Amino acid sequence: xxxxxxxxxxxxxxxxxxxxxxxxxxxxxxxxxxxxxxxxxxxxxxxxxxxxxxxxxxxxxxxxxxxxxxxxxxxxxxxxxxxxxxxxxxxxxxxxxxxxxxxxxxxxxxxx
Amino acid sequence: xxxxxxxxxxxxxxxxxxxxxxxxxxxxxxxxxxxxxxxxxxxxxxxxxxxxxxxxxxxxxxxxxxxxxxxxxxxxxxxxxxxxxxxxxxxxxxxxxxxxxxxxxxxxxxxxxxxxxxxxxxxxxxxxxxxxxxxxxxxxxxxxxxxxxxxxxxxxxxxxxxxxxxxxxxxxxxxxxxxxxxxxxxxxxxx
Numbered sequence: 001x002x003x004x005x006x007x008x009x010x011x012x013x014x015x016x017x018x019x020x021x022x023x024x025x026x027x028x029x030x031x032x033x034x035x036x037x038x039x040x041x042x043x044x045x046x047x048x049x050x051x052x053x054x055x056x057x058x059x060x061x062x063x064x065x066x067x068x069x070x071x072x073x074x075x076x077x078x079x080x081x082x083x084x085x086x087x088x089x090x091x092x093x094x095x096x097x098x099x100x101x102x103x104x105x106x107x108x109x110x111x112x
Numbered sequence: 113x114x115x116x117x118x119x120x121x122x123x124x125x126x127x128x129x130x131x132x133x134x135x136x137x138x139x140x141x142x143x144x145x146x147x148x149x150x151x152x153x154x155x156x157x158x159x160x161x162x163x164x165x166x167x168x169x170x171x172x173x174x175x176x177x178x179x180x181x182x183x184x185x186x187x188x189x190x191x192x193x194x195x196x197x198x199x200x201x202x203x204x205x206x207x208x209x210x211x212x213x214x215x216x217x218x219x220x221x222x223x224x225x226x227x228x229x230x231x232x233x234x235x236x237x238x239x240x241x242x243x244x245x246x247x248x249x250x251x252x253x254x255x256x257x258x259x260x261x262x263x264x265x266x267x268x269x270x271x272x273x274x275x276x277x278x279x280x281x282x283x284x285x286x287x288x289x290x291x292x293x294x295x296x297x298x299x300x301x302x303x
Contacts, residue, residue, distance in 0.1 A: 004284040007260050013238045014245060014261040019156035021146050021163060029164055030135035033171035 046104055053100055119183045126174055138167050141184060145191045147262055148272070151254040152195035162198055166191040181271050188272035192254070199250060237300050244294035245287075252287040259284055 022028075042050075085092050125133035145166050150159040169190055177186055245253060251273075258264045258272070259280075266277045273280070 001278055001281050003266055004259070004281060004288065006263065009238075010241070010256070010260040011263070013242050014257050016242060017150075019150065019159070021142055021160060025142055025160075025163070026135045026138035029138050029167045030132075032164070033134060033168055034129075036168065037171065 046107075049104060049107065050100070053103070057096070115182070116179065119179065123174060123177060123179075123183065126171070134171060137170075141187045142167075144184060144188055144262055147257050148188055148191040148254055149195045151257045152192070152250045153198055154250075158198065162194050163191070166194050169194070182268070185268050185271040188258075188268075189274070192272050192274075195250075195254075237295065240295055240298055240300055241291060244291045247294060248287055248290060252283050252290070255280055255283045256287045 122133065122137060126137055142163065145163050146159065149162045149166065150156065153159050153162060166187070170187055173190075177183065245256060248256065255269060255273070258269050259266070264272075266280055269275075269280050270277050275283075
């Protein structure tokens with residue numbers, strides 16, 4: 001099968017475009033690619049978030065130790081959950097860790 | 113040979129994170145990428161997002177580029193596959209269901225009675241013709257653009273799309289026929 005004839009006139013017709021890429025497309029994409037490939041470092045903000053998360057956990061633990069024992073008799077539904085959590089602390093720590101990493105990741109994406 | 117050496121240098125510059133190297137690469141190939149993606153995917157916002165996705169993937173996978181084809185074709189192939197996958201997700205048909213008239217018949221029909229150059233000379237016909245191109249299915253529209261606008265060779269288009277050269281030629285002849293029919297249906301007589 002022979003090659004079709006190329007048409008410069010059709011090329012000109014095709015070159016008429018109403019939409020195109022923005023002028024700063026290349027710069028934006030290059031910046032995005034750079035930020036995506038940059039190794040992740042723990043910044044001051046990340047440390048702050050980590051500290052806030054740890055403080056929140058401590059607050060919950062302190063609250064539980066102070067009031068939890070008095071309330072636990074009334075809140076019977078709460079007992080099995082706490083029992084389950086206490087029986088597998090590594091699972092709790094793992095879930096908390098994943099949540100923390102996701103939160104940090106979300107924050108990093110939101111700022112880039 | 114020179115071009116190949118330039119491409120080696122260019123790819124190396126991007127891989128060692130030389131300032132502005134990737135930006136310059138994007139600038140040089142963004143038009144080809146836009147032509148491929150915007151013809152495959154009609155929506156301009158989707159097309160812009162997919163162009164961005166294309167170049168981010170180029171950046172991620174550039175270390176895998178083995179110089180087995182020109183960099184332009186490699187980037188074009190990534191753009192084409194991203195756009196095709198987008199269409200598949202949207203369940204849009206990338207190829208029109210034209211009846212198969214046989215390659216030889218197509219070739220002779222297309223050549224004997226449709227003078228594109230003459231048709232495009234008239235501004236009104238050119239506008240109609242542009243509408244006709246837009247009415248083509250995604251793949252033929254893209255092939256017509258790559259061949260007539262970007263002036264790629266059939267071999268380059270084959271590398272980008274993964275189609276055989278015969279299939280591409282067949283699509284181009286069919287597209288030409290479709291454009292002729294499109295104009296005739298709208299009362300435009302072509303020389």
